[in-house]
Amino acid sequence: MATLAPDGWTVAKVEWRGLTNKLGFRWAVIDPSGKEVAWHSTRRAARANIASRTGVAIRPALPQIGAVKRRYLKYIASCREAVMQRCINDDDAYKCEGCPRVFIRRPRVLAHHHVFGRGKIVAEPLASHPDFGAGLCRDCHREVHADPEGYKNRLLCMVALHRAWDTFGFQVAVVTEDADTGRLEPVLGTAFYRDDDMASINGLARSLERMLKDDGTWAVLREKAGL
Numbered sequence: 001m002a003t004l005a006p007d008g009w010t011v012a013k014v015e016w017r018g019l020t021n022k023l024g025f026r027w028a029v030i031d032p033s034g035k036e037v038a039w040h041s042t043r044r045a046a047r048a049n050i051a052s053r054t055g056v057a058i059r060p061a062l063p064q065i066g067a068v069k070r071r072y073l074k075y076i077a078s079c080r081e082a083v084m085q086r087c088i089n090d091d092d093a094y095k096c097e098g099c100p101r102v103f104i105r106r107p108r109v110l111a112h113h114h115v116f117g118r119g120k121i122v123a124e125p126l127a128s129h130p131d132f133g134a135g136l137c138r139d140c141h142r143e144v145h146a147d148p149e150g151y152k153n154r155l156l157c158m159v160a161l162h163r164a165w166d167t168f169g170f171q172v173a174v175v176t177e178d179a180d181t182g183r184l185e186p187v188l189g190t191a192f193y194r195d196d197d198m199a200s201i202n203g204l205a206r207s208l209e210r211m212l213k214d215d216g217t218w219a220v221l222r223e224k225a226g227l
Contacts, residue, residue, distance in 0.1 A: 008032030009054060011046040014039075029053075071226025075125060080112040082130035097159075098140030098152055110135040113144065115153070115160045121202045122209045125225035126218075131163040132205075149198045157201045164208060168217060 014028040014036065027046040029038040040046040050056075065073075087110055089095045094103045094110055103109045113134045118127050126132060134156050136144070144153040164170075212218040 009050045011043055011050065013043075068226060072124075075225040076128055079128045079130050079133060083112055083133040083135050084110065086130070087135035094135065096137040096140055097134045098136045098144065098156060101137050101139075103137070110137060111141040113141055113156070115156045116202070116205050122205050125221045125227060126209055126212065128225075129164070129221070131167050132160050134160065154198055154201060157198075157205070161201070161204060161208070168208070168212065170208065170211060 009032060010030045012028055012030060014026060026039040026041060027043045028036045029040070029046050029049045031037050038046070038049050040049060084094065087094045087097060089102065091102075095101070096103075096110060113136045114127055115132055115134055116122050116127055118124070121127070122132070140152065144150070144156065147153065209218070212221070
């Protein structure tokens with residue numbers, strides 16, 4: 001797609017007949033008469049060429065963002081800020097929530113990890129809620145994505161669920177083994193789970209989502225997120 005420039009100048013991707021570029025194309029500078037007057041390997045260089053000819057810098061058009069998207073991005077930013085604030089320890093340093101590493105006044109070192117994904121296990125806005133987020137260092141973030149069934153990711157999910165249960169006021173079952181029957185029985189609450197089974201943990205997150213929808217809290221969360 002051509003990029004509009006002052007006075008009819010354009011930058012367009014064209015096939016490069018010489019095929020000196022391994023991709024087989026160049027960015028052409030096209031004058032107001034439609035003639036290709038210069039070719040460059042990058043679009044930025046082609047724009048710079050037009051700027052040198054016309055004296056007017058060319059900038060790509062910004063993507064259009066609607067009101068709903070703008071409110072949602074603001075909600076995501078506020079969730080990340082809440083997670084980063086939770087990571088601050090007593091020494092005003094940022095502690096990774098997946099390991100003992102501490103970073104002095106460097107919040108951007110920590111990644112905002114969505115423990116149940118972004119709409120994969122539970123829907124937005126719950127998926128991005130601060131309780132379902134974790135501040136992780138680069139190594140921990142890479143580890144949990146490489147091994148989603150691993151111990152560290154299961155632990156982060158369980159910690160996130162306990163935070164959410166406290167926030168929304170739900171009690172959850174403790175699983176015990178009946179001495180006579182050997183069966184796992186829920187003792188208290190609305191659901192039971194096994195913390196060594198990722199499918200069971202994901203199911204508990206989905207059950208929390210259903211409970212929030214049933215008691216009307218879900219609508220409040222969506223309104224807060226601007227959805």
